[in-house]
Amino acid sequence: MALILAFGVAFVQMIVPLVGAWRGWSGWMAVAVPAATLQFLLIAASFAALTYSFVVSDFSLQLVVQNSHSAKPMLYKVSGVWGNHEGSMLLWVLIVVLFGGMAAWFGGGLPPKLKARVLSVQSAIGVAFMAFILFTSNPFTRVAQPPFDGRDLNPLLQDPGLAFHPPFLYLGYVGLSMSFSFAVAALIEGRVDAAWARWVRPWTLAAWVFLTIGIALGSWWAYYELGWGGFWFWDPVENASFMPWLFAAALLHSAIVVEKREALKSWTILLAILAFGFSLIGTFLVRSGVITSVHAFANDPERGVFILMILGFFTGGALVLYAFRAHAMEAKGVFGMVSRESALVFNNILLAVSSIVVFIGTIWPLVAEMFFDRTLSVGAPFFEAAFTPFMVVLAIALPIGTMMPWKRAKLGKAVKPLIPAFVLAVAMFLFVWAVQSERTILGPVGFLLGVWLVAGAMTDLWNRLGRGALSYRLSRLARLPRADWGRVTAHAGLGIVFMGISGLMAWEVEDIRVAQSAEPFEVAGLEVMVQQVREVRGPNYFSTMADIRISQDGRTLAVLSPEKRVYPVQAMPTTEAAILNGFWRDIYVVIGDPQDSGGYAVRTFIKPFANWIWAGSIIMALGGLLSLSDRRYRVAAGAARRPRMQGMPAE
Amino acid sequence: MKHLIFVLLLIAGPAFAVTPDEVLDDPALENRAREVSAGLRCVVCRGENIDESNAEIARDLRLLVRERLLAGDTNEEVIDFVVERYGEYVLMKPTTDGANILLWGAGPALFLFAAFSALLYVRGRSVATGPGDDGLTEQEQARLTELTGKSDG
Numbered sequence: 001m002a003l004i005l006a007f008g009v010a011f012v013q014m015i016v017p018l019v020g021a022w023r024g025w026s027g028w029m030a031v032a033v034p035a036a037t038l039q040f041l042l043i044a045a046s047f048a049a050l051t052y053s054f055v056v057s058d059f060s061l062q063l064v065v066q067n068s069h070s071a072k073p074m075l076y077k078v079s080g081v082w083g084n085h086e087g088s089m090l091l092w093v094l095i096v097v098l099f100g101g102m103a104a105w106f107g108g109g110l111p112p113k114l115k116a117r118v119l120s121v122q123s124a125i126g127v128a129f130m131a132f133i134l135f136t137s138n139p140f141t142r143v144a145q146p147p148f149d150g151r152d153l154n155p156l157l158q159d160p161g162l163a164f165h166p167p168f169l170y171l172g173y174v175g176l177s178m179s180f181s182f183a184v185a186a187l188i189e190g191r192v193d194a195a196w197a198r199w200v201r202p203w204t205l206a207a208w209v210f211l212t213i214g215i216a217l218g219s220w221w222a223y224y225e226l227g228w229g230g231f232w233f234w235d236p237v238e239n240a241s242f243m244p245w246l247f248a249a250a251l252l253h254s255a256i257v258v259e260k261r262e263a264l265k266s267w268t269i270l271l272a273i274l275a276f277g278f279s280l281i282g283t284f285l286v287r288s289g290v291i292t293s294v295h296a297f298a299n300d301p302e303r304g305v306f307i308l309m310i311l312g313f314f315t316g317g318a319l320v321l322y323a324f325r326a327h328a329m330e331a332k333g334v335f336g337m338v339s340r341e342s343a344l345v346f347n348n349i350l351l352a353v354s355s356i357v358v359f360i361g362t363i364w365p366l367v368a369e370m371f372f373d374r375t376l377s378v379g380a381p382f383f384e385a386a387f388t389p390f391m392v393v394l395a396i397a398l399p400i401g402t403m404m405p406w407k408r409a410k411l412g413k414a415v416k417p418l419i420p421a422f423v424l425a426v427a428m429f430l431f432v433w434a435v436q437s438e439r440t441i442l443g444p445v446g447f448l449l450g451v452w453l454v455a456g457a458m459t460d461l462w463n464r465l466g467r468g469a470l471s472y473r474l475s476r477l478a479r480l481p482r483a484d485w486g487r488v489t490a491h492a493g494l495g496i497v498f499m500g501i502s503g504l505m506a507w508e509v510e511d512i513r514v515a516q517s518a519e520p521f522e523v524a525g526l527e528v529m530v531q532q533v534r535e536v537r538g539p540n541y542f543s544t545m546a547d548i549r550i551s552q553d554g555r556t557l558a559v560l561s562p563e564k565r566v567y568p569v570q571a572m573p574t575t576e577a578a579i580l581n582g583f584w585r586d587i588y589v590v591i592g593d594p595q596d597s598g599g600y601a602v603r604t605f606i607k608p609f610a611n612w613i614w615a616g617s618i619i620m621a622l623g624g625l626l627s628l629s630d631r632r633y634r635v636a637a638g639a640a641r642r643p644r645m646q647g648m649p650a651e
Numbered sequence: 652m653k654h655l656i657f658v659l660l661l662i663a664g665p666a667f668a669v670t671p672d673e674v675l676d677d678p679a680l681e682n683r684a685r686e687v688s689a690g691l692r693c694v695v696c697r698g699e700n701i702d703e704s705n706a707e708i709a710r711d712l713r714l715l716v717r718e719r720l721l722a723g724d725t726n727e728e729v730i731d732f733v734v735e736r737y738g739e740y741v742l743m744k745p746t747t748d749g750a751n752i753l754l755w756g757a758g759p760a761l762f763l764f765a766a767f768s769a770l771l772y773v774r775g776r777s778v779a780t781g782p783g784d785d786g787l788t789e790q791e792q793a794r795l796t797e798l799t800g801k802s803d804g
Contacts, residue, residue: 228703235698263776335776342773349765357758364745364754372750377692379700379743386758514671592670601671 036104036119039126040097047094050139052083054436060146063087063139069152069569071540080153080162085287085303086139089165092283093133095167095174096126097204103178110199117185118178125177128310136303152540152569161221169214169241173279174245175207179251180276180318183269187321192269192326197259200272202628204255208248209624215241216617224577229588229605231504231613234383239362240282246355247275250348257344261333261406264345266326271352273322277315278355283360284311336408343401347394354390361386395449395498398491399456403463417463421455436507446502453495457488486627493619500612509606516599526587527551531559533591533600541565543576546591546600550580562591586610669688669702675717685715687726691716691733692741700743 053061054077057070067084068077082088100122107115133139201647214596218238232238251271257264284307335341361378363551368374390415399421403414429448436443463486511523519530531547544564550557560578567574580587585608592601675681683771688702693709701709701716712733719729733741745751 190669219772230703233698251753257743333776335773337773337777345769345773349762349769353758353762353765356761358756360757368750368754374750375738375740376745376751377740377743378745378754379690379692379698381690381744382754386755390762392756512669512671512674595671 008222033104033119036097036100036123039123040101043090043094043097046140047081047090049097050087050090051078051323051564054078054081054441055513057150059148059150060142062141062143065143065147067153068150069540070149072152072158073539075160075163075402076153076158076318080157082166083153083157083162086133086137088170089133089137090139090576091167092170092174093129095131095170096122099174099178100126103181111569114182114185114189114196117188118181121181122177122183122214125181125314128313132303132306136306142193152567155541155565155567155570155572155574156225158540158567159221159225161217161225163219165214165221167214168210168217172207172209172214173241173244173282175203175210176248176272176276176279178203179207179272180314183272184318184321186269187318187325190325192258192265192329194259194262197255197268200268201252201255204248204252204272204275205509205624205628208245209621209628211241211245211248212617212621212624215245216614216621219617220614224579225574228590228603229577229586229607229610231501231610234361234380236362237282237286239383240278240285243278243355243358243362244275244282244352246358247271247278250351251275251346252253253344254280256331257341261335261341263333263335263341264348265329266322267348269326270322271348273318274317274352274358277311277318278359280307280311280315281359282308298378303443323628330577331562335405335406338404338409338411338414340401340404340406340409343404347401349354350390350394352509354387354394357386357390358383391498392445392449395453395494398494399452399459402456402460402487402491409532418456421452421459424455425449425452440506443506444501446506447499448498448527450495450497454492455499457492460491461485461488479515481630483627483630486623486625486630488623489626490620490623493616493621493623496612496616496619498614498616500609500614503609504607505614507608511604513602513604514595516598519599524606525552526557526606528589528602528604530600530602533594538564538565541567544591546602548578548589548591548602550587550589557587560589562589564591564593581611583611669713670710673713673717675721680720681715683726684713686718687716687720687729688713690730690743692743694737694741 050063052058053064054068055074057064057068059065063084063086067087068080072080076083080087082091100119102422103110103115103118103122107118110118179200182196182203186196215238218241219231222233223229251268254264254268254271258268275558279444284304287303287307333341361382364378365376368376399418400411400415403418405414425448429444432444432447461480461484462473465476465481509524511521511528513521515521515528516529517530517532520527522528527550529549529551531549533544533546536543536545542565545561546563548560548562550560558580560580562578563576565574565576568573575590575592577588577590578587585606588605588607590603590605592603594600669685675684685702689700691701691712693699693701693704693706693712694708695708696704699709701712715733716729719732720726724732730742739746745754747755
């Protein structure tokens with residue numbers, strides 16, 4: 001069964017390059033649409049087959065043997081499909097062809113030539129990765145003698161997080177391939193205009209939203225799974241997702257300038273190439289074993305070389321094309337030194353440079369070893385020191401930038417409405433400074449910036465309502481374009497993330513001790529008591545579970561049940577923290593080993609504002625979605641206005 | 652069942668990073684130990700510092716750090732002591748000497764370069780006259796009229 005479907009994939013392999021070659025001729029351009037559909041159906045079928053093999057625990061497949069077990073819960077059987085190198089590559093390709101299909105199905109309004117070229121580039125990416133799967137990582141490899149049972153999935157991955165985190169992340173990574181395809185198509189055409197930007201922007205926005213959600217989910221997962229509540233580690237693979245995110249954020253801002261003002265064209269193209277290039281670099285880093293990380297699931301030089309070739313071909317090829325054709329992009333818009341345009345240029349500098357700083361930090365251990373013969377590490381302290389300043393500057397400049405009009409602005413005029421926001425932010429700074437018991441500057445500054453961003457977003461919204469009576473303004477509120485709502489929401493979300501991160505990092509309280517049963521102890525004004533410890537048996541693990549009561553002023557807040565699990569098949573222990581989520585703070589409890597003196601080791605954390613990090617991220621993503629639902633994209637997507645707009649530049 | 656107990660025995664190790672028996676009695680000293688630990692990498696782990704790591708060697712290093720602190724070393728002396736034995740690989744925060752200047756300097760240098768290029772670009776844009784500034788050419792006007800079907804222009 002699996003073999004036949006592998007053949008199906010090979011069949012797609014055969015068809016796609018041929019079609020790709022044909023597409024240059026106008027007569028054959030129409031082939032692209034059914035080909036994209038066929039590709040999608042075939043890949044979907046082989047993905048479904050792999051999923052089926054996992055679900056029924058078909059141990060004649062090597063992949064299933066290595067990553068599954070018949071006693072594993074169904075959710076993890078399904079998500080186990082992409083909890084490994086081969087399966088996740090198949091998911092990756094599935095999403096590539098899905099996006100290709102989307103462009104084919106909903107791209108009715110695109111100029112036929114542009115559409116054919118976009119689809120052709122997109123399918124070239126598909127071909128490259130299908131070849132990668134077939135030649136180096138075939139998920140359908142058979143085992144001659146199927147074993148009785150499988151080796152189970154890594155216990156750390158047996159979590160609902162695995163079901164959602166990778167698909168979202170891949171939707172983001174691969175979504176950027178659409179922007180890339182559009183950029184390359186535009187380079188081949190030698191023309192970029194507002195209509196092009198209006199097409200690229202929703203794809204970028206969608207990819208960015210998915211990346212935001214994917215990264216937030218991953219960070220949340222790490223927070224509750226790893227047993228001490230870290231939310232970001234500056235691990236190479238996290239950086240691999242963060243770099244494209246920063247570039248995508250830069251790209252979706254610069255595409256606005258192309259769309260509204262027809263400037264920054266070649267820069268936008270370059271960003272689109274880089275954004276996807278960094279997605280590929282991320283893939284390379286994760287799967288080549290060049291840089292070790294907690295995520296690395298394939299350490300195979302052959303695969304690494306293959307991905308490096310794909311990376312070199314697409315990014316290198318696109319950059320060469322860019323070098324030859326970029327000058328054809330003629331800028332039209334004229335704008336002053338102080339204007340919305342230049343504010344967005346500044347935004348782009350900060351995002352792009354900070355992303356490259358992350359990149360340099362990530363590959364530096366490699367560079368140092370190769371060229372300077374030094375084995376060294378680049379850890380979180382470097383990134384915190386080198387990356388954070390850019391974000392601080394970004395946060396300071398952002399509200400001012402959003403207040404500036406296009407073309408020409410007066411700084412004083414733009415800043416004036418922001419005075420209340422500024423006063424509020426400073427008041428918050430002083431308040432936080434006075435209230436906190438630690439003498440750290442991190443918390444107050446984070447809140448200063450966060451409040452400045454949120455209040456700035458509100459001012460932005462207020463400003464969009466024009467001048468006039470309150471009733472008039474309120475009536476405009478309902479009719480405000482979704483894009484405005486999106487911008488305000490996303491910027492406010494960023495502010496909330498700022499507050500969450502700084503609050504958590506500045507004011508976390510930690511307590512480690514040996515706790516005896518029924519002997520309460522105090523952590524930051526809370527009373528913590530281990531009520532009992534019991535042995536529990538899960539579907540494919542054994543668990544030591546404690547019931548720990550958290551109370552305040554004699555009132556019980558919750559009974560938390562942290563666990564220590566052992567998965568016998570993989571012979572690996574995991575800690576399952578128990579968390580009492582709260583608006584202001586999380587209470588995070590971990591149970592450890594029994595002690596010689598009796599009792600258990602217990603770690604208790606108070607994590608202030610932890611949830612603000614993820615809530616803010618989701619609000620940012622929501623802002624992206626709001627913007628995506630803006631009327632102008634729906635209008636642009638419909639064919640209604642297209643023929644007339646296309647008529648002009650064709651002459 | 653016997654088999655299971657054997658497995659459990661094999662993997663029974665420290666469940667989490669810092670265990671209560673490691674913690675120093677003096678809270679100030681313990682805080683310093685945590686601070687130092689956060690800057691030292693667990694040599695067998697993947698990018699974890701010894702404060703977070705569950706590995707046996709990380710525990711040994713944590714104990715070593717505490718031992719040195721109890722012996723009266725300053726934080727810097729403890730770090731130097733560990734680096735001398737395990738190499739600069741254990742430093743989470745790379746030094747600024749030698750080629751590492753490139754690493755630390757890249758961000759600021761790139762930023763200055765980008766800001767300067769952008770400044771030139773924006774200045775260029777602010778004095779340029781766009782093609783639309785001189786109004787429409789006759790051809791464009793004719794095409795517009797044709798498209799809109801009106802002659803008022």
